[in-house]
Amino acid sequence: MQNKITELFGVQYPIVQAGMVWASGWRLASAVSNAGGLGLIGAGSMYPEVLREHIEKCQQATEFPFGVNVPLMYADVDKLMHIIVELNVKIVFTSAGNPKKYTSYLKEKGITVVQVVSSVKFALKAQEADVDAIVAEGFEAGGHNGRDETTTLTLIPAVKEKIHVPLIAAGGIATGRAMLAAMVLGADGVQVGSRFVASHEASSHDLFKQRVVDAGEGDTHLTLKELAPVRLLKNKFYQDIQKAYANGATNEELSELLGRARAKRGMFEGDMEEGELEIGQVSALIHEIKPAAEIVADMMEEFERAKAAVSNL
Structure with a gap:
């Protein structure tokens, strides 16, 4: 082609x-x-x-x-x-x-x-x-x-x-x-x-790959638009973000929640609950x-x- x-x-x-x-x-x-x-x-x-x-x-x-x-x-x-x-x-x-x-x-x-x-x-x-x-x-x-x-x-x-x-x-x-x-x-x-x-x-970690395979419709969401918009699989970390929004978190508080190396923790090291799991709707x-x-x-x-x-x- x-x-x-x-x-x-x-x-x-x-x-x-x-x-x-x-x-x-x-x-x-x-x-x-x-x-x-x-x-x-x-x-x-x-x-x-x-x-x-x-x-x-x-x-x-x-x-x-x-x-x-x-x-x-x-x-x-x-x-x-x-x-x-x-x-x-x-x-x-x-x-x-x-x-x-x-x-x-x-x-x-x-x-x-x-x-x-x-x-x-x-x-x-x-x-x-x-x-x-x-x-x-x-x-x-x-x-x-x-x-x-x-x-x-x-x-x-x-x-x-x-x-x-x-x-x-x-x-x-x-x-x-x-x-x-x-x-x-x-x-x-x-x-x-x-x-x-x-x-x-x-x-990426095998646990993350399997989580992608197991994902269904609606299991991802675009969030953290105040910092840098990112589409994530819904896990405990994602739920913590939603609770922070519900409590009126500031950008500084959201940044503190995100912390450092959160994506590495999830996608590379395999922490499926506290890690940031970036993946598309597809x-x-x-x-x-x-x-x-x-x-x-x-x-x-x-x-x-x-x-x-x-x-x-």
């Missing part, structure tokens, strides 16, 4: 594995790239030297393109970018910050730059910063999300109307049918997060833990079946 996204990244399929904190290490990224998609290392949970190790191991594990996702909110971003350039990574996805800060620098080094956004407003800012492509992520997505609560169904065509660079859809996409729907809406490819959390190669459609290559193959097979079925309508 060839289109703008496969040509931009040099991959077989227009499927991008999201660079998720505590889930997207070198094993997952290399497995997805070897399967024909674009694997991303999630640098948001990594110190600079840890990122170096993951890049080097990924380079040994795959001969195909892969990239690094860098949330721009973290303190060590300059060091992370230096390592990315030093180790000759050719694709960088940025998120949670101003794309103007690093896009020119990275492109001068021959790196393809993609910005993740949650609104038309920020899509236009990313395009003005001269990014090579944009990921538009809808309200359904897991992890940190936009405050506007715009769903993927609405966001993708709204962004498509306003930009001319390639568009990647994200949020609520875990199947080939959803991939086809996103592309009918105007996307050139898809970014998939939650489905790859429930993969053998994801670095977890309700994920029923088993699979190898990443099987996830990619299943998505493409279902995509082709769905496309043929739609053509008969």
